[in-house]
Amino acid sequence: MNNKYKDTLILGSTSFDMRAGLKDKEPTIQKFWAEHQIYQQKIKSNQDKPLFMLHDGPPYANGDLHIGHALNKSLKDFIVRWKNASGYHAPFIMGWDTHGLPIETAVTKTGVDRKSMDAASFRELCHQYALEQIQNQINQFTRLGMFTDYATNYLTLRPDYEVSELKLFAKMFNDGLIYKALKPIYWSPSSESALAESEIEYRDIKSPTIFVATKIVENAQLPQDTHLIIWTTTPWTIPANQLIAVGEQMNYAIVKPANDTRHFIVATSLVQQVAEQIGWTNVQVVSHLQGHDLINLQYEHPWYENQFSKIVAGHHVTDEAGSGIVHVAGGFGEDDYMIAKAHGLEPFAPIDNQGKFTPEVADATLEGQFYEDANKIVGMKLQANNKLLKLKFVTHSYPHDWRTKKPVIYRATLQWFVGLNKAKKQILKHVDEIQTRPKWAKERLYQVLDDRTDWTISRQRLWGVPILGFYDQKDELVLNVEILNHTIATIEKLGINAWFSEPADTFLPDAYQNKGLKKEKDILDVWFDSGSSAIALEERFPEFKRPYDIYLEGNDQYRGWFNASMINSVVYDDKAPYKTLISHGMTTDEKGGKMSKSLGNGIDPIEFSNDLGADILRLWVASTDYTDDQKIGPEIIKQVSETYRKIRNTMRFILANLADFNPATDYQKELSSVDKFALHNATIFKNQAAQAYDHYQFNSVYNLTINYVTRDLSSFYLDFIKDILYVEGKNSLRRRQVQTVLFEQLWVLIDILRPILVHTIEEVYQALPWIKTAASVHLLDNKKLDQSQTDDFIEMWTKILDLKTDINKALEEAKNNQVVSKSFEALVELELKDDLKTILNFISIEELAQVLIVSKIVLTPKTNDFVEHKHAWIKIQARKGEKCQRCWAIFETLKDAEICQRCFDVVTK
Numbered sequence: 001m002n003n004k005y006k007d008t009l010i011l012g013s014t015s016f017d018m019r020a021g022l023k024d025k026e027p028t029i030q031k032f033w034a035e036h037q038i039y040q041q042k043i044k045s046n047q048d049k050p051l052f053m054l055h056d057g058p059p060y061a062n063g064d065l066h067i068g069h070a071l072n073k074s075l076k077d078f079i080v081r082w083k084n085a086s087g088y089h090a091p092f093i094m095g096w097d098t099h100g101l102p103i104e105t106a107v108t109k110t111g112v113d114r115k116s117m118d119a120a121s122f123r124e125l126c127h128q129y130a131l132e133q134i135q136n137q138i139n140q141f142t143r144l145g146m147f148t149d150y151a152t153n154y155l156t157l158r159p160d161y162e163v164s165e166l167k168l169f170a171k172m173f174n175d176g177l178i179y180k181a182l183k184p185i186y187w188s189p190s191s192e193s194a195l196a197e198s199e200i201e202y203r204d205i206k207s208p209t210i211f212v213a214t215k216i217v218e219n220a221q222l223p224q225d226t227h228l229i230i231w232t233t234t235p236w237t238i239p240a241n242q243l244i245a246v247g248e249q250m251n252y253a254i255v256k257p258a259n260d261t262r263h264f265i266v267a268t269s270l271v272q273q274v275a276e277q278i279g280w281t282n283v284q285v286v287s288h289l290q291g292h293d294l295i296n297l298q299y300e301h302p303w304y305e306n307q308f309s310k311i312v313a314g315h316h317v318t319d320e321a322g323s324g325i326v327h328v329a330g331g332f333g334e335d336d337y338m339i340a341k342a343h344g345l346e347p348f349a350p351i352d353n354q355g356k357f358t359p360e361v362a363d364a365t366l367e368g369q370f371y372e373d374a375n376k377i378v379g380m381k382l383q384a385n386n387k388l389l390k391l392k393f394v395t396h397s398y399p400h401d402w403r404t405k406k407p408v409i410y411r412a413t414l415q416w417f418v419g420l421n422k423a424k425k426q427i428l429k430h431v432d433e434i435q436t437r438p439k440w441a442k443e444r445l446y447q448v449l450d451d452r453t454d455w456t457i458s459r460q461r462l463w464g465v466p467i468l469g470f471y472d473q474k475d476e477l478v479l480n481v482e483i484l485n486h487t488i489a490t491i492e493k494l495g496i497n498a499w500f501s502e503p504a505d506t507f508l509p510d511a512y513q514n515k516g517l518k519k520e521k522d523i524l525d526v527w528f529d530s531g532s533s534a535i536a537l538e539e540r541f542p543e544f545k546r547p548y549d550i551y552l553e554g555n556d557q558y559r560g561w562f563n564a565s566m567i568n569s570v571v572y573d574d575k576a577p578y579k580t581l582i583s584h585g586m587t588t589d590e591k592g593g594k595m596s597k598s599l600g601n602g603i604d605p606i607e608f609s610n611d612l613g614a615d616i617l618r619l620w621v622a623s624t625d626y627t628d629d630q631k632i633g634p635e636i637i638k639q640v641s642e643t644y645r646k647i648r649n650t651m652r653f654i655l656a657n658l659a660d661f662n663p664a665t666d667y668q669k670e671l672s673s674v675d676k677f678a679l680h681n682a683t684i685f686k687n688q689a690a691q692a693y694d695h696y697q698f699n700s701v702y703n704l705t706i707n708y709v710t711r712d713l714s715s716f717y718l719d720f721i722k723d724i725l726y727v728e729g730k731n732s733l734r735r736r737q738v739q740t741v742l743f744e745q746l747w748v749l750i751d752i753l754r755p756i757l758v759h760t761i762e763e764v765y766q767a768l769p770w771i772k773t774a775a776s777v778h779l780l781d782n783k784k785l786d787q788s789q790t791d792d793f794i795e796m797w798t799k800i801l802d803l804k805t806d807i808n809k810a811l812e813e814a815k816n817n818q819v820v821s822k823s824f825e826a827l828v829e830l831e832l833k834d835d836l837k838t839i840l841n842f843i844s845i846e847e848l849a850q851v852l853i854v855s856k857i858v859l860t861p862k863t864n865d866f867v868e869h870k871h872a873w874i875k876i877q878a879r880k881g882e883k884c885q886r887c888w889a890i891f892e893t894l895k896d897a898e899i900c901q902r903c904f905d906v907v908t909k
Helices: 022-035 038-045 067-084 101-108 119-143 159-174 235-240 268-278 334-342 371-384 421-433 440-451 481-494 526-531 533-540 561-573 605-611 614-623 634-656 673-694 698-720 722-727 733-753 758-766 791-816 834-841 845-852 901-907
Strands: 178-188 193-195 200-215 226-232 243-246 251-256 263-267 284-290 298-300 308-313 325-328 388-401 409-419 435-437 454-456 548-554 578-584 826-832 856-859 872-878
Touching (some): 022 038, 022 119, 022 605, 022 614, 022 758, 067 119, 067 548, 067 605, 101 119, 159 178, 159 481, 159 526, 159 533, 178 334, 178 454, 200 268, 200 298, 200 371, 226 235, 226 325, 235 371, 243 334, 251 268, 263 325, 268 388, 421 440, 435 440, 440 561, 440 578, 533 561, 548 561, 561 578, 605 614, 614 634, 614 758, 634 698, 634 733, 634 758, 673 698, 673 733, 673 791, 698 722, 698 733, 722 733, 722 901, 733 758, 791 826, 791 834, 791 845, 791 872, 826 834, 845 856
Parallel strands (some): 226 263, 243 308, 435 578, 548 578, 826 856
Antiparallel strands (some): 178 409, 200 226, 200 388, 251 284, 298 308, 409 454, 826 872
């Protein structure tokens, strides 16, 4: 290009950098938001709009954030930001779960001896630790760009929250739903506490299994020396045997193996299987009988001498495994417990909180032994007494404590329960009424709640909300409405720590004082804590009414927060906690493998943000189908980063070419046909993306954006308008028309990407060359755009694009054959087929050439050297003439042998 014309081109400029530099820019932008209280301003400006309430499920206040936290909070942030820009008042009140064992353990690891200091002091250390962890997580959530006021939050350790939770407990107790009983529950020796089913995870372990012979006391109907065979995967429970159960209608065989002098009873269908497992040879079936023939017969206890018990009918007995005869230890199994109670027996569970045998076992070889270590002792004694028929090790799935990752036992202890049967009908009714994403989630939640009969709510810890209860000298529970109301009122006044430091009389009404009553020592399950959040939030903010619009958490919460929240809310006042329930999957590496630090495939969201930027991480979240597990790794990050680069460069191009545009004076209402088509496409994209946001389909937003940026902008409109933007006169009508379209296209991208690329869109907004109406883009509502066109108009432009496809193919062939080197230099001769002839009513030949980025189009009857395409016969040749030194187009004649007439008119004005 001739240098004297170069400066006459309008190439545009912008302060919006080509290089993102997110890791450096984002903290500065976050500081700007905080200093100007952008979130608070937006929420205040929206306060008279319809309320949309997303209730944040509380992360646990211990440790740094992981990639799952980033995914979860980003999804919520997308929703909150979109709703706040779409005509709603959508506060984002974040919460934290602050009680429970992990915090106790973390404090203990600092060198504190929990058992040697007073409870209130230890709890204060836990309180301070939790607050420190919350602040750490707040700093990290800030780095991820959350739209919230961290000072307005909910914490399960806050006094108003704890009192709200205690009022819920009182309501449940007064309604007869809460009771205390000696029942087998999941017990974690490693945590020294009861666990709820939601706190259990299953892992494979290797365990001993044993077949044990138990002699039936002499009976005339049976051969002499006849033994029952019991089978168990928990040998350590044999000393706690209380009964033996058979299937009342099952068939049993009396067998005599050649290699044993005794007779044995086993389920008929299992004779061969048992013989093979034990190693019997030549087994003779002596006779048959039914289960009811065995009921009430006496047998010798398999562990204790001179002790006898009886055979009973068992509802749970099958012939699917073992021997078809079941050892019943009422202290160590739910079915066992039910059978023992039905026969007037109290559960026998001689195991302490640490999983060790107590003196109650009355056996010196077992007392003080950890239950797993007792397996060997039990096996050796049974073998010595000729009662062990077979011992072998098997690998099987077994319940573990989800926090300590160590095995749990099923153990009868005195615990507090919520009996759900009375409230289940109402709970399930509300589940029927909610919406879920994915759709199958409703059935899953329904099934989990339908299967649940009792909720173990007591925990044997210190750091939590106490269970309110008192006991007399006989350890009988003393509790009623009057006591509960008075105790809660006292705790409101003195604080909850007083329960752990003050005597019982402090909390009792006058009539119950000085009677030597003792306080309950257990605390409430942390799921009871977090499951009370909807009620606690409503009591603190009466304007936020349940049911809230959305709960959104991981799919592990069907047995956790989703579940507990529904129970607590419905029981409290017959209201569901949420209208819509959304769950997301877990985060995996690119091969679908579980992430862990030890495998080296984990991704720290803060390290990621400080390297590539939080906006890249948020864009990855938007790209996922979050209802399933989400993969992340180097290749996926590379793809997402490339998408970001494409989006950023597109917005930069638009910004640069709006540098001299003033929307107040330069905006054009009269546009060309192609401009209208571009704005129609922008309208369709925005409407579709908005609909995707409204249905929480963020990966659709992501895909729609990619398609719009690459197809409608980069490959079409932004491609051919460069000639207009750079070459036309600064204030020419055509240039201002194109800038008007760019202005609207930019706002479409701003509105659609604002909830996801929160920092980048702020940077775009601050780079706008005209006077801005707000300090931040996040204070604005979505801009309306309704530039959709008629079906006839779209049909015509579809035909033009079909012709464009044909011509592009012809141009590629011409380039391959070295007929032309650039499309811009091509002369296109064509004859349109009948279905395309009407396009010339919509667009001139000159404008069509500009849209197709060719030098010239000539309509002419086809000759033999034309090539037939789908919509036209086309011939491509190089246009003959001279190149304009300013616009580089080819013309037959030039002004002063240098520039074309168009460029001459521009430079001489």
